[in-house]
Amino acid sequence: TKYKEGMKKTRNSFSGKINDLIARYRKVDEDFFEELEEVLISADVGVMTVMDLIDELKMEVKRRNIKDTKEVKDVISEKLVEIYYGDDNEQIEALNLQENQLSVILVVGVNGVGKTTSIGKLAQQLKQDGKRVVLAAGDTFRAGAIEQLEIWGERAGVDVVKQGAGSDPAAVIFDGIKAAKSREADVLICDTAGRLQNKVNLMNELSKVKRVIEREVPGAPHEVLLVLDATTGQNALSQAKTFSEATDVSGIVLTKLDGTAKGGIVLAIRNELNIPVKFAGLGEQITDLQPFDAHAFVYGLFA
Ligand code: GDP
Numbered sequence: 001t002k003y004k005e006g007m008k009k010t011r012n013s014f015s016g017k018i019n020d021l022i023a024r025y026r027k028v029d030e031d032f033f034e035e036l037e038e039v040l041i042s043a044d045v046g047v048m049t050v051m052d053l054i055d056e057l058k059m060e061v062k063r064r065n066i067k068d069t070k071e072v073k074d075v076i077s078e079k080l081v082e083i084y085y086g087d088d089n090e091q092i093e094a095l096n097l098q099e100n101q102l103s104v105i106l107v108v109g110v111n112g113v114g115k116t117t118s119i120g121k122l123a124q125q126l127k128q129d130g131k132r133v134v135l136a137a138g139d140t141f142r143a144g145a146i147e148q149l150e151i152w153g154e155r156a157g158v159d160v161v162k163q164g165a166g167s168d169p170a171a172v173i174f175d176g177i178k179a180a181k182s183r184e185a186d187v188l189i190c191d192t193a194g195r196l197q198n199k200v201n202l203m204n205e206l207s208k209v210k211r212v213i214e215r216e217v218p219g220a221p222h223e224v225l226l227v228l229d230a231t232t233g234q235n236a237l238s239q240a241k242t243f244s245e246a247t248d249v250s251g252i253v254l255t256k257l258d259g260t261a262k263g264g265i266v267l268a269i270r271n272e273l274n275i276p277v278k279f280a281g282l283g284e285q286i287t288d289l290q291p292f293d294a295h296a297f298v299y300g301l302f303a
Helices: 002-006 008-025 030-042 047-063 069-085 115-128 145-156 169-182 199-216 234-246 265-273 294-302
Strands: 103-108 133-136 159-161 187-191 223-229 251-255 277-281 289-291
Touching: 002 008, 002 289, 002 294, 008 030, 008 069, 008 294, 030 047, 030 069, 047 069, 047 265, 069 265, 069 294, 103 115, 103 199, 115 133, 115 145, 115 187, 115 223, 115 251, 115 277, 115 289, 133 145, 133 169, 145 159, 159 169, 169 187, 169 199, 199 234, 223 234, 223 277, 234 265, 251 265, 265 277, 265 294
Parallel strands: 103 187, 103 223, 133 159, 133 187, 223 251, 251 277
Antiparallel strands: 277 289
């Protein structure tokens, strides 16, 4: 499957290291846990998350009286899944879309993370599901962003609402909402500029855009998706922190999982920020955006 193929780098690196560790240690002891800690941190699981995990593992190993490192492997995957889901039921977190009413999805993230590409992929998939989709080119700041969104719109066969470069993003989104309503669209996906250099500007811009959406469509935005690049590791985590301070992020699109051996960042994001990863980007093709399935993800690490 796409998942298995896309996660190849992380899997090869992660399961290789774990298997090596198990072969070398055989017996579960303090040194084994210490090295395991290093392996997990090197996969970008995140120091805080790794600490939690190691504590849990030690307790579980003691409780079950496990002596052999081979048996620890299963416990690791169980605990990783537990860490991801917390108290939630084990299920894929779907997009919050409205029935018979316009749903508005606001997409945020810094330049280069794959925001435009992800919007294009999502638009195409929603269209294939029979939804009428409109895109609003709210990234009026980055050179070429509007044109790029138009290309994706054409590819997906959905309308793109735009103004000129440098225009007010909130005005573009306002036009987008008007167009979506008059075309009786099901979903409006709003692109935004991702200027992190200036946090105050970012916050002001996002809150202005959000105010327009809230005013024009009661109950909206139904999703605020933050796009993060998995290959940037701990940087992705700090971007997530900054954006969630600037606005209420409802879900994450984690791109380029196919390009990293450090897919463990997924677990850090969930554990430290408690924001669900809703989609995984596993390649550059339009079909390479997949609903994130933590169970498949964790067990894929060891396959
Ligand atoms: P934006 O600046 O955030 O809008 O980023 P773009 O959408 O232009 O994407 C930047 C680059 O990342 C492009 O070359 C995309 O093809 C690539 N990209 C986006 N998502 C993925 C992914 O999931 N996997 C891979 N390998 N490349 C991706």
